[in-house]
Amino acid sequence: MPEAPFVPVIPAGGAGTRLWPLSRRAHPKFLLDLTGSGRSLLQQTLARLAPLTDRAPIIVTGVEHAEAVTSQAEGLVGPRARVLAEPSPRDSMPAIALAAALVEREEPEAVIGSFAADHLIGDEEAFVRAVTTARRTAELGYLVTLGVTPTRPATGFGYIEQGTGAQSTAGAAGGAPGTATAAAGDGGSGATALDAVGARPVARFVEKPDRDRAEQFLAAGTFSWNAGIFVARARVLLDELAAQIPSLARGVRAIAAAHGTARYQEVLERIWPQLTRIAIDHALAEPLAAAGRVALVPADFAWDDIGDFAALARQxxxxxxxxxxxxxxxxxxxxxxxxxxxxxxxxxxxxxxxxxxxxxxxxxxxxxxxxxxxxxxxxxxxxxxxxxxxxxxxxxxxxxxxxxxxxx
Amino acid sequence: MPEAPFVPVIPAGGAGTRLWPLSRRAHPKFLLDLTGSGRSLLQQTLARLAPLTDRAPIIVTGVEHAEAVTSQAEGLVGPRARVLAEPSPRDSMPAIALAAALVEREEPEAVIGSFAADHLIGDEEAFVRAVTTARRTAELGYLVTLGVTPTRPATGFGYIEQGTGAQSTAGAAGGAPGTATAAAGDGGSGATALDAVGARPVARFVEKPDRDRAEQFLAAGTFSWNAGIFVARARVLLDELAAQIPSLARGVRAIAAAHGTARYQEVLERIWPQLTRIAIDHALAEPLAAAGRVALVPADFAWDDIGDFAALARQxxxxxxxxxxxxxxxxxxxxxxxxxxxxxxxxxxxxxxxxxxxxxxxxxxxxxxxxxxxxxxxxxxxxxxxxxxxxxxxxxxxxxxxxxxxxx
Known part of the structure; x- marks a missing residue:
């Protein structure tokens, strides 16, 4: 079993314009019960994570949705969620990094897992098993992602290609300077350590392909769907970010340092607008994969981001x-x-x-x-x-x- | 110019189910302003007829629509329409025949013209010219129909085939016994008389064709669209009907005889349900065409019955x-x-x-x-x-x- 505390992070943003007019600025997709389950997608996400931890999940959302998010998070099983309100949307990396900085301050060795607020997952037990493996892998110092086994040549999702053990080891051996807890610091072969916990090295992340490439990916057997789930020690994530975009890591650590004080809102509103607007995929996942420091845990559950009406109809x-x-x-x-x-x-x-x-x-x-x-x-x-x-x-x-x- | 008085008759029935839910039982197609003209189809029909006559038009409609029809007919140019309420729908022949019987009683030599309440006609001056020719032709003793020049191989309309002069004359010479005022009684060649007024003999009426036949009709040049417009002397129409379906002619004449008396409603409600439920096409137009006693006046206006949403969209x-x-x-x-x-x-x-x-x-x-x-x-x-x-x-x-x- 994993040893480090585990804190789920849920960036709840995104306009969902491809589901308009079900999804609106004032009532975005994650607040909606699109599948008639009786719970919104956000509530389903929280419920899915509850068996994994006794730590309160952190939801990072737009200031205009903080009240609705808080209200929806109430009354669910497990510790009451903490809601962080972003003054303005800056994409997923600042949101996840801010949550990581809060966690790092409170429990430096804790592992965080970032999960989209508005995806569907079919088999919740398989989900818990995969996240548990990802937590163990994250404790080795990796940025870990879940790779969903593709069932059709989807053109609406990003893909992740698995690397070979040799590539991975080479990458891990060349760990970037200044990343004290990177996989390379784990001692010995990264690939062997990954094998031991049931993970794989990641060769690269691939953007949404056209139909032909999607067919090739499906046939190759070494590609997974990118479900946008990332698991890492809070400190690893921030140290890696500090190496890639120093001002961003510095900014969220400064905001986190002010959390719980009277200065918090002032600091947040001063620093937040200066943070680089970027997705975690571009800020961390892609460069770290190229450096051999991203691991993949195969996930065999049904998954969908319900990105548009075609996806929702299929569902x-x-x-x-x-x-x-x-x-x-x-x-x-x-x-x-x-x-x-x-x-x-x-x-x-x-x-x-x-x-x-x-x-x-x-x-x-x-x-x-x-x-x-x-x-x-x-x-x-x-x-x-x-x-x-x-x-x-x-x-x-x-x-x-x-x-x-x-x-x- | 025509000499006989002219009375327009407008059977206003029909469910219009192919335009549901615009058209409803309680608000049938003819009461609707489908084209955004500011007037309902019935009102457009009345306005189109106003320049033709100083006689009041007769509208025959279901008892449930009599009030709405009366209300819509008010305030238009021309004499105020007379509204006859049918106790139950019996298709177009009883409705037209009842109106004919009323006219026959009041002005025996008058010509009536029956016009659908819910069709569109593009060029109103061309319409007036064609109806005027039809009135002159009707004064010769014919049942007259307007034949609209087809502009495409429509499969949603019935067609009328023009006969040759020779056929027509033969037909007219063989006029059915008991039809004192039939074309055969006009003296001399029916075809010559038709030519003189600008009309043509009709060979036959054809039901809605499939696409192949519609193409053939269009190519042949001798087929017109059947716009459901019939013009005849009231007495001719009823005498012809008496030869085809004696009980129907007898029934409407009995009802007309009671019109204006205290017995009217009782007579109407007793006789009406016994009348044969039949369209004028089957009751009169088809058998009389076979006998060479139907004349066609070519009509070159744009016309549509707006029978379904495809037709309405086209319009x-x-x-x-x-x-x-x-x-x-x-x-x-x-x-x-x-x-x-x-x-x-x-x-x-x-x-x-x-x-x-x-x-x-x-x-x-x-x-x-x-x-x-x-x-x-x-x-x-x-x-x-x-x-x-x-x-x-x-x-x-x-x-x-x-x-x-x-x-x-």
Whole structure:
């Protein structure tokens, strides 16, 4: 079993424009119960982490969502979450680093694990097993990521390529100067140590591929989906960050030093806007992988980032929400499988060819549709071809300019 | 110029299920302003007929719509319409025959013209010219129909084939016994008389063809669209009907005889349910055409029966309604031609690829759609592939059986 304390970190940001108008600026994706589970994605994330630790999770979110996040986190099993409010969005690295700096100050040897607030994971026991392995691997001084075994040539996810043992050892042996607790400092062969805990070296992170490359990745067998989960000792993460972007590590450590004091808000608001706006993938994962200091724990659970309506439809079709009128009683007698009168469910009603999301108690009739999503909300109606998520993002980006900014 | 008085007759019935949920049992198609003209289809029909006559038009409608019809007919130019309420729907022949019987009683030599309450006609002057020719032709003793010059191989309309002069003369010479005022009684060659007024003999009426036959009809040049317009002397129409379906002619003449008396309602309610339920096409037009006693007046105006959402979309795209937000200002900057945020107009907003109908003041966002109609009403939302009108009819027919009867 892992020995170091474990603190889950949940950066809860992101506009979720590809799920607009379900997801809005004021009600982002992580606050929504997209799958009819009775809990928001954030609440599902917290519940999934509760069996792993007795430490309070840290949620880092926008100041405008701090109240809603605090409210949703209340009443769940486990220690009450701590909510850090970002004065402005700076992407994931500053958020995770600030949480790491707080943890480092309180428990220097603790391991943190960063988990997206708005992903779905199918097998929670497999998740706990994989994170437990990642914690043991992190105690060896690695930045650790979970690599989800791909089940199809998805083009909407990033990929992680596993390295060979030899590459890894070479990389670990060349540890960057100034990173006292890096894997290279573990003594002996990094690859052997990784083998012992059930982890693998990472060769590189790959951005979302096109279809051809995705097929190659799937066939190769050495690529995993990047689920955006990172596990590391708080001090390792910050020392590595100090080597890559010194001002960022220095900044979050200064904010953490003021935490709990009267100066905190002043320090936060002064330093935060100066922090580099960057994702953890670019700030740490990619450069450290090139240096052989990132480890991968294979994860065999179903996972989805529900990045767009096509993904959500796939998810809902696989496991229709309870109370989904369309899924429960498609009115197939009327005129064949794709002609239905659907009662509107709280979350979504699923037919074989179209997906309906509605907050209204009003029937919806669908005739002759394929691969379409319909979002029926109080103030706007969206009808979307599922394969046009990119165009939806552009439409949402253009709302302000067309006098529809209040709909964002 | 025609000499006989002219009385327009407007049978205003028909469920319009292929335009549900715009068209409902309680608010059928003819009461709706589908094209954003500011007037309902019925009102447009009345206005179109006003220049033709100083006689009051007769509207025959269901008892449940008599009040709405009367209200819509008020305040228009011309004599105030007379509204006859049918106790139950019996299709078009009893409705037209009852109006004919009323006219026959009041002005035996008058000509009536029957016009659908819910069609669109583009060029009103051409319409007036064609009807004027039809009136002159009807004074010769013919049942006269307007034949609209086809502009495409439509499969949603019936067709009329023109006969040759020789056929027509032969037919007219063989006039059915008992039809004292039939064309055969006109003296001399029917074809010559038709030529003189600018009409043609009709060889036959053809039901909606498939695509191949429609192409052949268009290429042949001797086929017209059947716009459902029939013009005849009231007495001719009833005498011809008496030869085909004696009980029907006898029934409507008995009802007309009671009109204006205290017995009228009792007589109507006793006789009406016994009348044969049949369309004028089957009752008169087809058998009389076979006998050479139907004449056709070529009509060169744009015409549409707006039978389904595909037809309505075609119409709106050709002439977008004033105040249609989508048509006026497609938000093409956002993400290309088929991605738009449309303000909902009273009637419909049109994009290049989808048509939106809404009664709500709520924006509608469309992404990546082609050939789709969206109807956003207070109590039901329809999203329809335009080419699936038949499936829509089946869906509407099934509403009662699925507990959604209140939506019809």
């Amino acid at each position: 809902l079709r696989a496991s229709p929400p309870v109370g989904s009128a369309g899924a429960a009683e498609p009115n197939g007698d009327v005129a064949g499988g794709d002609v239905q009168v659907l009662g509107t469910a709280d979350v979504g009603a699923v037919s074989s060819t179209a997906t309906v999301y509605g907050s209204r108690d009003r029937p919806i009739a669908l005739v002759g549709l394929e691969g379409i999503s319909i979002v029926d909300t109080e103030d706007v109606l969206l009808v979307l071809a599922d394969d046009r998520a990119q165009d939806l993002s552009r439409l949402v980006a253009g709302l302000d300019g067309t006098g529809h900014g209040h709909l964002r | 709106l795209r050709a002439s977008p309604p004033v105040g249609s937000a989508g048509a006026a200002e497609p938000n093409g900057d956002v993400a290309g031609g088929d991605v738009q945020v449309l303000g909902t107009a009273d009637v419909g907003a049109v994009s290049s690829t989808a048509t939106v109908y809404g009664s709500r003041d709520r924006p509608i966002a469309l992404v990546g759609l082609e050939g789709i109609s969206i109807v956003d009403t207070e109590d039901v939302l329809l999203v329809l592939a335009d080419d699936r009108a038949q499936d829509l009819s089946r869906l509407v027919a099934g509403l009662d059986g699925t507990g959604h009867g209140h939506l019809r």
